[in-house]
Amino acid sequence: xxxxxxxFGGTSVATKESRERVIKHIKAELTSGNQVVVVVSAMGRxxxxxxxxxxxxxxxxxxxxxxxxxxxxxxxxxxxxxAATLSSMLNAxxxxxxxxxxxxxxxxxxxxxxxxxxxxxxxxxxxxxxxQNKVVIVTxxxxxxxxxxxxxxxxxxSDTTATALGVALHADMVDIFTDVNGIMxxxxxxxxxxxxxxxxxxxxxxxxxxxxxKVIHPRAVEIAMEEQIPIRVRSTFSNDEGxxxxxxxxxxxxxxxxxxxxxxxxxxxxVPNIAQIKxxxxxxxxxxxxxxxxxxxxxxxxVDFINVNPxxxxxxxxxxxxDQALKILSNMNYEPQVIRNCAxxxxxGAGMAGVPGVMAxxxxxxxxxxxxxxxxxxxxxxxxxxxxxxxxxxxVSALHQTFFDK
Numbered sequence: 001x002x003x004x005x006x007x008f009g010g011t012s013v014a015t016k017e018s019r020e021r022v023i024k025h026i027k028a029e030l031t032s033g034n035q036v037v038v039v040v041s042a043m044g045r046x047x048x049x050x051x052x053x054x055x056x057x058x059x060x061x062x063x064x065x066x067x068x069x070x071x072x073x074x075x076x077x078x079x080x081x082x083a084a085t086l087s088s089m090l091n092a093x094x095x096x097x098x099x100x101x102x103x104x105x106x107x108x109x110x111x112x113x114x115x116x117x118x119x120x121x122x123x124x125x126x127x128x129x130x131x132q133n134k135v136v137i138v139t140x141x142x143x144x145x146x147x148x149x150x151x152x153x154x155x156x157x158s159d160t161t162a163t164a165l166g167v168a169l170h171a172d173m174v175d176i177f178t179d180v181n182g183i184m185x186x187x188x189x190x191x192x193x194x195x196x197x198x199x200x201x202x203x204x205x206x207x208x209x210x211x212x213x214k215v216i217h218p219r220a221v222e223i224a225m226e227e228q229i230p231i232r233v234r235s236t237f238s239n240d241e242g243x244x245x246x247x248x249x250x251x252x253x254x255x256x257x258x259x260x261x262x263x264x265x266x267x268x269x270x271v272p273n274i275a276q277i278k279x280x281x282x283x284x285x286x287x288x289x290x291x292x293x294x295x296x297x298x299x300x301x302x303v304d305f306i307n308v309n310p311x312x313x314x315x316x317x318x319x320x321x322x323d324q325a326l327k328i329l330s331n332m333n334y335e336p337q338v339i340r341n342c343a344x345x346x347x348x349g350a351g352m353a354g355v356p357g358v359m360a361x362x363x364x365x366x367x368x369x370x371x372x373x374x375x376x377x378x379x380x381x382x383x384x385x386x387x388x389x390x391x392x393x394x395x396v397s398a399l400h401q402t403f404f405d406k
Contacts, residue, residue, distance in 0.1 A: 042078025103144025156217020182243035
């Protein structure tokens with residue numbers, strides 16, 4: 001028997017009807033002869049009674065003075081409620097199961113409360129449950145320190161729980177169930193009829209996730225990639241197999257007629273609400289870059305889209321960090337130039353490496369649509385362009401039309 005890890009997100013466990021769909025997916029794997037480990041998130045989204053964001057808002061409305069250790073105790077409650085509720089429904093259908101908290105499942109973390117990192121996993125109790133032919137339900141998003149304190153893993157923590165357990169258990173597959181039917185070539189809210197991607201590489205989905213696609217957390221993909229554990233991103237509300245995330249070698253095996261080589265671009269992602277900052281060096285000044293980036297790091301301001309040249313630096317920050325960044329630079333006697341309300345568009349594809357003409361197509365598509373490119377950069381799998389925020393949707397649509405419309 002193989003081991004399948006199934007992770008169900010907040011919308012998948014939000015209602016009795018959606019939880020019944022969850023049980024159908026569990027039954028399907030049991031019928032196929034597999035052993036099943038289920039990872040659950042807290043129910044629903046912000047505003048729903050037990051959602052993580054709702055619990056955070058509850059504390060904000062009650063003086064907002066909870067320490068991080070105690071906040072993790074509170075936030076772990078959402079997943080516990082989901083796990084207990086699902087366990088009850090499985091029992092009603094005669095499916096033997098057991099519930100384990102993250103720490104009970106053997107997930108040991110450091111003590112960086114609210115954003116803990118997994119140090120090791122000892123899945124002894126999971127194996128015991130599987131040997132007893134039980135479905136093992138594990139609360140996602142949480143672990144435990146060596147001292148026995150409950151911790152949470154930060155945003156995307158349930159995805160991280162699922163793939164980390166997949167690695168520890170040498171699982172055959174990790175299924176990430178959500179409310180969309182796999183990974184699309186672009187945001188369907190912007191692009192009409194985006195392409196449904198049947199298979200992508202770990203590297204591609206990491207880039208898509210880091211650059212704005214929110215289907216799966218990139219940290220979770222990186223964990224699976226290290227041990228080559230395949231992932232499927234699937235819809236709870238469909239029997240479709242969704243999108244397979246695997247190695248480039250496996251992608252080539254599974255894709256007929258070397259389509260992976262023909263598919264130059266895999267997807268287009270976007271990040272809104274960022275600002276571009278230009279800082280110019282004074283004559284004879286050669287340490288500007290060091291001073292600027294040290295100052296940003298000291299104040300924990302994340303910088304991105306960095307271009308360094310002899311006359312200065314260009315970089316972007318999130319709009320929410322802009323005022324602080326400008327204050328820091330002003331205190332350093334710099335007079336930065338700023339463009340607010342920008343958007344970063346990422347064109348991603350493992351097939352673009354070594355292919356000439358990709359940048360030319362990007363420039364042509366944007367120029368023909370009167371979209372100014374404020375900045376660009378590239379790697380072997382990704383090309384980034386910065387545009388004015390009001391042009392973001394038009395830019396994504398134009399680029400998608402260029403690379404995907406036949």
